[in-house]
Amino acid sequence: MSTVAARPRGLARRHLVTGPDAVTWEVTMLQQAGAQAVTGRVDGRLVVTVGDDTGGLDDTDLDAGAVTRVPCRTDVACLDDGEVVVRSWAAPPALLVTPDDVHLVPETPGPPGSARIACGERLLVLSAEAYETLPASLVTLLRSLPSRLLHTDPAVVLETLFAEIPVGSGALLERRALRSLR
Numbered sequence: 001m002s003t004v005a006a007r008p009r010g011l012a013r014r015h016l017v018t019g020p021d022a023v024t025w026e027v028t029m030l031q032q033a034g035a036q037a038v039t040g041r042v043d044g045r046l047v048v049t050v051g052d053d054t055g056g057l058d059d060t061d062l063d064a065g066a067v068t069r070v071p072c073r074t075d076v077a078c079l080d081d082g083e084v085v086v087r088s089w090a091a092p093p094a095l096l097v098t099p100d101d102v103h104l105v106p107e108t109p110g111p112p113g114s115a116r117i118a119c120g121e122r123l124l125v126l127s128a129e130a131y132e133t134l135p136a137s138l139v140t141l142l143r144s145l146p147s148r149l150l151h152t153d154p155a156v157v158l159e160t161l162f163a164e165i166p167v168g169s170g171a172l173l174e175r176r177a178l179r180s181l182r
Contacts, residue, residue: 012030012159024176024177027172034053036050037127037170042077046078047076048076048125050126050170051169052073072089072090072127073089076171076173082117083114083115084115084123085112086105091128092126093105094125121150121174122154158171
């Protein structure tokens with residue numbers, strides 16, 4: 001079952017996706033002009049994609065002498081047991097925020113990374129353009145982590161981060177027990 005609370009472009013919107021274990025993924029996204037923040041299903045898994053509609057970056061394969069376009073996006077596959085698999089292409093890693101710490105997912109560029117998200121923890125995903133344009137807002141948010149990011153409504157977090165910039169997209173993912181939904 002999926003419930004979508006849609007708002008106009010540029011304002012955060014929330015998706016609730018209920019799994020078989022009475023735990024749900026809450027995905028709050030904000031999408032500016034020229035960017036994407038979407039959810040979908042691939043092989044039965046919830047997939048969240050955050051990126052820029054820039055057509056990608058040039059990537060030169062020196063061995064083959066070819067130039068290819070690499071998409072500027074991050075895909076997050078969400079499993080029912082709380083595991084996320086994060087794959088970034090020319091985009092920053094996601095930030096897993098727990099009550100005690102913040103972790104990069106993936107920890108290194110290139111291969112996908114995975115993490116398990118417990119109820120109440122959050123995963124912040126930003127597009128490359130948002131990440132590059134948000135330094136002041138992001139620094140303020142990171143200084144107050146994890147309490148502010150974990151205890152502020154996700155729509156307010158994203159709308160505050162994007163208040164002064166017209167580009168990029170972002171998403172906050174969280175697992176919640178059905179009884180604790182707002």
